[in-house]
Amino acid sequence: MRSFLALAALGVLGAVLVVAVTGLEPFGHYPGPYGDVLAKVVPDERHTGQLVAATVFDYRAFDTLGEEMILFAAVCGCAALLRVLRSEHEEGEGAPARPVPSFAARAMGAALVGPVMVLGAYVVVHGHLTPGGGFSGGVVVAGALLLAYAGGQGLRLRRVGSITLLEGTEALGAAGFLALALAGLIAAGTLLKNFLALGTSGMLLSAGTIPVGNVAVGLEVAGAVALVFAEFLEQALLEDPE
Amino acid sequence: MSLLAYLVAVWLFVVGIYGVVTSRHLVHLVMCLSVAQASTYVLLLGIGYRKGGQAPIFGDIPTSTPVVDPVVQALALTDVVVGATVSALLLALAVQAHKRFGSVDPDELNALRG
Amino acid sequence: MALASLAVVVPLVTAALLAGTTSLHARRVADVVALTAAAATAGLCLALVTRSSDHAIVAWLGGWRPRGGVALGIDLYAEPLSAGLAGFAALLTVAGLLVAWHQVDTAGHLFHALVLTFLAGMVGFCLSGDLFTAFVFFELMSVSAYALAGFRVEERAPVEGSLSFAVTNSIGSLMLLVGIALIYGRTGALNLAQIGAALGGHSPDALVAVAFALVTCGFFVKAAIVPFHFWMADAYAVAPTSICLLFAGAMSELGLYGVARVYWTAFAGPLGPHAEALRDVLLVLGLATALLGGVMCAAQRHLKRLAAFATVAHMGILLCGIALLSDAGLAGVAVFVVGDGLVKASLFVSVGALEHRRGSVDEAALYGRGRELKALGTVFAIAGLALAALPPFGPFLGRAMIEDAATKEGLGWIAPILVVASALVGGGVLRVVRTVFLGRGAVPPRHPACREAVAEETDLARGRTPSPTIATGTTLLVLGLAWGLVPGLIDAATHAAARFTDHAGYAASVLRGTAASAPAPAGEAPTAAAWLYGLASGVLAVAFALLRTMPEGPLRALHSGRIGDYVAWTAVGAAAIASVFALTLA
Numbered sequence: 001m002r003s004f005l006a007l008a009a010l011g012v013l014g015a016v017l018v019v020a021v022t023g024l025e026p027f028g029h030y031p032g033p034y035g036d037v038l039a040k041v042v043p044d045e046r047h048t049g050q051l052v053a054a055t056v057f058d059y060r061a062f063d064t065l066g067e068e069m070i071l072f073a074a075v076c077g078c079a080a081l082l083r084v085l086r087s088e089h090e091e092g093e094g095a096p097a098r099p100v101p102s103f104a105a106r107a108m109g110a111a112l113v114g115p116v117m118v119l120g121a122y123v124v125v126h127g128h129l130t131p132g133g134g135f136s137g138g139v140v141v142a143g144a145l146l147l148a149y150a151g152g153q154g155l156r157l158r159r160v161g162s163i164t165l166l167e168g169t170e171a172l173g174a175a176g177f178l179a180l181a182l183a184g185l186i187a188a189g190t191l192l193k194n195f196l197a198l199g200t201s202g203m204l205l206s207a208g209t210i211p212v213g214n215v216a217v218g219l220e221v222a223g224a225v226a227l228v229f230a231e232f233l234e235q236a237l238l239e240d241p242e
Numbered sequence: 243m244s245l246l247a248y249l250v251a252v253w254l255f256v257v258g259i260y261g262v263v264t265s266r267h268l269v270h271l272v273m274c275l276s277v278a279q280a281s282t283y284v285l286l287l288g289i290g291y292r293k294g295g296q297a298p299i300f301g302d303i304p305t306s307t308p309v310v311d312p313v314v315q316a317l318a319l320t321d322v323v324v325g326a327t328v329s330a331l332l333l334a335l336a337v338q339a340h341k342r343f344g345s346v347d348p349d350e351l352n353a354l355r356g
Numbered sequence: 357m358a359l360a361s362l363a364v365v366v367p368l369v370t371a372a373l374l375a376g377t378t379s380l381h382a383r384r385v386a387d388v389v390a391l392t393a394a395a396a397t398a399g400l401c402l403a404l405v406t407r408s409s410d411h412a413i414v415a416w417l418g419g420w421r422p423r424g425g426v427a428l429g430i431d432l433y434a435e436p437l438s439a440g441l442a443g444f445a446a447l448l449t450v451a452g453l454l455v456a457w458h459q460v461d462t463a464g465h466l467f468h469a470l471v472l473t474f475l476a477g478m479v480g481f482c483l484s485g486d487l488f489t490a491f492v493f494f495e496l497m498s499v500s501a502y503a504l505a506g507f508r509v510e511e512r513a514p515v516e517g518s519l520s521f522a523v524t525n526s527i528g529s530l531m532l533l534v535g536i537a538l539i540y541g542r543t544g545a546l547n548l549a550q551i552g553a554a555l556g557g558h559s560p561d562a563l564v565a566v567a568f569a570l571v572t573c574g575f576f577v578k579a580a581i582v583p584f585h586f587w588m589a590d591a592y593a594v595a596p597t598s599i600c601l602l603f604a605g606a607m608s609e610l611g612l613y614g615v616a617r618v619y620w621t622a623f624a625g626p627l628g629p630h631a632e633a634l635r636d637v638l639l640v641l642g643l644a645t646a647l648l649g650g651v652m653c654a655a656q657r658h659l660k661r662l663a664a665f666a667t668v669a670h671m672g673i674l675l676c677g678i679a680l681l682s683d684a685g686l687a688g689v690a691v692f693v694v695g696d697g698l699v700k701a702s703l704f705v706s707v708g709a710l711e712h713r714r715g716s717v718d719e720a721a722l723y724g725r726g727r728e729l730k731a732l733g734t735v736f737a738i739a740g741l742a743l744a745a746l747p748p749f750g751p752f753l754g755r756a757m758i759e760d761a762a763t764k765e766g767l768g769w770i771a772p773i774l775v776v777a778s779a780l781v782g783g784g785v786l787r788v789v790r791t792v793f794l795g796r797g798a799v800p801p802r803h804p805a806c807r808e809a810v811a812e813e814t815d816l817a818r819g820r821t822p823s824p825t826i827a828t829g830t831t832l833l834v835l836g837l838a839w840g841l842v843p844g845l846i847d848a849a850t851h852a853a854a855r856f857t858d859h860a861g862y863a864a865s866v867l868r869g870t871a872a873s874a875p876a877p878a879g880e881a882p883t884a885a886a887w888l889y890g891l892a893s894g895v896l897a898v899a900f901a902l903l904r905t906m907p908e909g910p911l912r913a914l915h916s917g918r919i920g921d922y923v924a925w926t927a928v929g930a931a932a933i934a935s936v937f938a939l940t941l942a
Contacts, residue, residue: 002918002920002921002924003924005924005927005928006920006923006924006927008928009924009927009930009931009932010927010931012931012932012934012935013927013930013931013934016562016566016931016934016935017534017566017934019562019938020538020562020565020566020567021538022562022563023561023562023563023564024538024542024563025541031544032540032543032544032545033426033544033545034426034544034545034546035544037423037426037428038428041428058418059418059420059428059429059430060429060430060488061417061418062417062418062429062430062489063430063486063488063489065368066477066480066489066492066493066495066496069368069371069476069477069496070495070499072371072372072375072473073371073469073470073473073474073477073496073499073500073503074499074503076371076375076466076469076470076473076503077470077499077500077502077503077504078503079378079463079466080463080466080467080470080503080507080509081503081506081507081509082509083466083509164379167375167376167378168376170376171372171373171375171377172376174372174375174376175369175372175373175376178365178368178369181365184418185358185361185362188419189419190358190361190415190416190418190419191358191361191365191417191418192418193418194418
């Protein structure tokens with residue numbers, strides 16, 4: 001029986017893992033040098049107090065580059081896996097429209113789209129000053145687009161937004177981050193070098209390339225999340241049950 | 243208890259994988275995988291925690307305040323993105339599986355044997 | 357300095373450009389652009405190999421050099437083995453894109469974009485000097501692979517194959533990440549050299565042993581080591597031919613590369629005194645994988661699954677080479693990876709060509725129908741003999757070096773087992789030659805696994821194999837055969853392997869920027885015993901080819917196609933390896 005085998009194996013694995021974690025430092029006593037060294041050097045070197053943003057977009061920016069491209073590849077993969085095949089396209093055109101949402105839903109949707117979009121942009125742009133940054137802000141911006149759909153606009157169009165536009169935004173974000181990396185290579189000889197003026201800590205235009213990286217990531221994440229949603233929606237509307 | 247955070251991580255990991263093994267619905271399987279992934283977030287963030295430490299943002303606080311480790315937060319951020327993208331791909335496959343096989347039960351996907 | 361960064365960035369930029377313009381559907385332009393990018397990446401990696409032949413190239417990204425032994429940033433580390441593996445992956449990508457030239461459906465430019473991100477993931481993984489960066493690029497490679505394996509969504513089997521692949525490998529990545537988290541918790545470092553330095557002084561405890569076990573298991577899932585291998589046959593059976601050759605030639609080998617890299621940079625210090633125990637565990641796994649792969653290969657009627665199990669068997673042989681934990685073994689592994697990878701890639705191209713010409717991958721359905729395809733049959737026969745490690749070709753040289761290295765360590769008894777495994781693989785391929793191309797001998801029984809053979813669509817009529825396919829297939833085979841004859845290869849490989857295993861030198865060059873004085877041992881040509889083993893496996897392969905069936909016992913039933921079973925076995929494997937490591941290495 002498969003579940004018996006799994007239970008036994010996972011029981012053993014769990015026990016071994018418990019023994020292993022007893023070797024860690026007790027919870028609350030972070031020992032290692034990496035975080036402490038960063039806490040000491042970042043405020044002076046990068047003119048920013050946001051250590052996480054500095055780590056993500058400067059010290060360990062290569063990881064972020066890889067992660068951006070993972071997001072990009074996954075969205076390409078979703079688009080490829082969910083692509084509307086020629087045979088399905090002909091069948092799908094006659095799908096009936098969904099019921100229109102209530103006035104309250106439409107009103108709230110319309111009212112909130114603007115503020116949410118602004119909030120998202122604010123979070124993205126201030127990533128080097130406050131918690132947030134490109135990833136969280138990008139998701140909020142994508143949420144604004146989804147809100148537009150849920151609020152009723154998208155239903156009439158049967159789409160979240162033009163897929164070409166979303167693809168373009170996402171690719172622009174990915175290319176933007178890569179361009180930033182290459183600009184560091186061209187301007188300063190090393191990939192991902194923070195080559196812009198560092199400015200004064202706490203101002204909007206400070207910390208060199210970190211806010212630029214945030215914007216690129218925000219664009220990409222927003223485009224990616226909205227694009228994935230649009231792809232799924234296209235598939236869902238094809239196989240409309242009676 | 244000084245090990246509780248880590249034990250929670252181990253439990254999530256084990257339970258998530260058990261859920262994947264015994265799942266009868268592809269969407270449930272993807273969610274179980276997410277639970278197992280959550281164990282890595284808990285483990286990472288638990289490792290970086292420092293008692294009495296502030297969030298690693300020196301906006302208002304002096305730069306000599308003890309802060310928690312920012313590196314694990316960066317790692318967890320990457321981890322979340324990776325997990326979300328894999329879930330998206332798996333759900334796309336689940337949609338196509340429903341269309342091709344007429345079922346989302348992993349045990350009823352029977353095109354490949356031996 | 358810039359070379360290493362560009363080798364990763366060039367395919368990524370091209371992928372972004374291609375995907376952004378996918379609505380334009382400019383197919384031929386995309387083909388050419390993707391090919392150029394892959395070729396450029398190959399060129400960059402090969403340039404790295406030559407530039408790093410004296411001392412390794414360490415590129416600190418963002419300009420962050422380590423301070424006081426603490427690495428602040430991420431480094432890319434290039435030396436002949438890692439850059440060579442990356443270059444090999446790039447060359448196979450060029451081959452894959454050529455084979456895909458006539459593939460009908462590429463979803464605009466998305467296929468090309470995914471292949472390029474796959475390549476970037478492989479290159480980044482090979483060159484990474486940081487454990488978490490290696491994980492990130494490993495994930496990039498995996499995510500692209502999941503999408504590429506399931507690319508032909510209009511059929512049922514690719515969806516199922518891709519699901520098994522994705523779920524099993526995601527769990528492998530999870531294990532890898534838990535291992536990385538544990539290591540970070542102990543050392544506070546993510547840079548491989550720094551981890552090695554931090555762990556080096558102390559004897560390992562349960563945490564270190566279990567962390568190593570988890571990292572190894574995560575890589576073993578990708579490398580299809582028993583019992584993590586179940587996904588491989590399913591994924592290979594359904595992926596497009598161009599992708600299969602990439603998977604077989606490069607992706608799985610990268611799993612084993614990860615184990616070797618992490619061991620020799622981070623764990624060789626603390627685990628050194630326990631090397632014997634580690635060697636025994638890895639050898640058991642390697643031999644089990646080689647034998648199981650061989651038996652299942654010979655028992656298959658579905659041609660692509662046959663080739664997939666051939667890959668599993670050869671992963672077992674590679675793991676045996678790494679398990680020896682010696683320079684000579686690693687040199688043999690390096691030679692075998694390239695020689696065997698080229699021949700396997702050509703085998704997949706041939707299977708794809710056969711599928712295109714005759715519309716099936718079921719050996720029983722194809723019985724005798726290949727009689728007119730004389731050239732294709734010859735290619736199959738040569739590939740089969742080469743895979744059986746017949747001297748003096750590429751795979752033979754690699755396996756001979758591994759066998760000699762084993763004999764040096766007093767483990768010469770593994771050589772006959774490797775002979776049997778290679779012979780089973782070669783025998784499977786040669787049996788296909790006998791039944792399909794010669795139409796002679798006993799008819800293999802029909803098997804239900806083949807009822808869903810997925811036929812590829814190409815835009816050419818059935819009567820002709822596309823010329824890029826012919827050219828690619830024959831070139832790969834010729835290169836694989838010639839690889840065994842390259843002068844100076846043994847010395848170069850042994851030299852590179854010695855540098856790879858020199859973990860003190862690695863730490864010095866990364867953390868302190870000093871060029872390590874590279875030891876220069878001389879390589880040894882294969883011994884007479886190795887030649888005998890090679891000939892024996894060739895002869896045995898022909899013998900196996902004459903058998904009607906291969907008894908596989910309950911093995912086939914285990915490969916049920918169900919995701920839950922596969923994950924259960926993955927858990928069993930992880931539990932077993934983790935507990936054994938915790939008991940013997942701590």
